Amino acid sequence: MRFSLRPLIARCAFAVALPLAAAFATAAALTFTTAPAYAQQMPPGAKQPGDFPHVKLTAGMFVIDAGVAANDADREQGLMYRTQLAPNEGMLFVFGENAVHCFWMKNTLIPLSIAFMRADGTITDIDEMQAETTNNHCPRNNGYYALEMSKGWFTSKGIKPGMKIDGLPPLQ
Structure with a gap:
């Protein structure tokens, strides 16, 4: 062998x-x-997600990490060009006047839910928005804040109009 x-x-x-x-x-x-998926689709001059100021908000027992868009340029960009959000990540829009502030989804690549709020954080309206559309999404009530989250976030957490979002930055 x-x-x-x-x-x-x-x-x-x-x-x-x-x-x-x-x-x-x-x-x-x-x-x-x-590498972040959104990094390759950001046009020159667009603010990177980490460059927005951030605030921790609470909606009931849920903690939200929200970028803050409190000036015209930041509100104009918002969540445009992003391809993903973390599970409790969103964008808080802060306005200087109590008015009906409408939104659209041009250049926004992910579907979102939006909650419109009064100065005290009370949610007045919630709407669902499809990606890359130019339909207007306007609340029925005046407000100072709007919070965008991944589509279905508010519904999945049982958050409805009349409930409050806490931790909002002060109005100026």
Whole structure:
């Protein structure tokens, strides 16, 4: 009986090489996919999501991490060009006057829900908005704030008109 180590070495080398190749392929894929998806679609001059001031809001027992759009340029951009939001992430729009403030979804790539609020944080209206549309979304009531979240967020949390959002920045 003749015994050769060559087939055994070949099998062992293959058994070691295959997992290493898979590990390298996974690492290469992660290098390209872990970059924020919104970074490549932001036009020059657009504010990056991390550049907005942030505030922690509460809606009942839920904590919201909200970017704040409190000037014309920030309100104009809002969540445009974003392709994703974290589960409790949103954008708070702060207005200097008590009025009906309408929204549309031009260049907004993800569907959103919006809650319109009075100065004390009471929600007056909630609306669902489809991505990349120019339909107007206007509340029935005047207000100072609007909060955009991922579509269906308010419904899934049981948040309705008449409830309050706490932690709003003061009006100026």
